[in-house]
Amino acid sequence: MNFNENTEEKIPQTVILTEEVNLGFGVCKCIEFLKTHGGVDDGIKEDDEIDLDRVDDLGRTIKPLEQYRMMCHRFHGKNPSKNKIKRTNKLRAQDILKLRMSFQDTPLGMINTAKKLMIEQHKPFLDVKLEKK
Template identity: 30%
Template sequence: VGRANDLKGSGMHLREEDEANDRVRLEYLDEYGRPMTAKEAFRRQCHNFHGKGPSKRVLEKRMRRFEEERRVAKAHSRDTPLQMMSTLQHVQQLTQEPFVRLSGHSTLREEVIARAGALAAEQSGEGASPGGKQPRTR
């Protein structure tokens, strides 16, 4: 009764247990050297077998996906698209505190601007001029 009886007496049920230990992994790579999914590999084999390639739209979509992955990999992995992490780290360096206050941003902004001006003056070796403006030099 059922398909389970097809394996009885043939030794196939023993063979399935052996195959669990002897697995071979086929890894297909696309034209960019990235591993392909099973679906992508199957489609590629079908295109090769039938002698027809993928459509122009599918090729463009694949190219866009590759460029997007490359752009994401190139971007700094710890930072967000708005560069918030680097901004927060910069504020931490300026305030010399291991935290960043997220409320009361107006006082924080004034404090950061004041410390940034003091830090810039220390690095240039000059005192801050009146009015916070640097004299023009040629």
């Protein structure tokens, strides 16, 4: 099957096949064969510092318990109940308020609002009961 008779290059007529190795039965012989030919890793990991963190909608890392719950919901195909969703949203809102809060104030900012009211009333104390006259 030499198609290039006029050219100097000659295509070899026969292709030499390597010998097939008899692996026998079982996985052990196959693994030994792959180790000798470089097809199996020895189990040595080069980079042990890989750590995958899951992130929620706001970009914060999710706690391991919450990651587990999400994985279970995805695996079983059942979503959390309506009340649990409300509770988690409430806890997230409280966490956001705590992050916004200054270290001298309450989560709702009551000290700052009290100071503003004292400035508006021009008094050194706060009138809780305001009666309009």
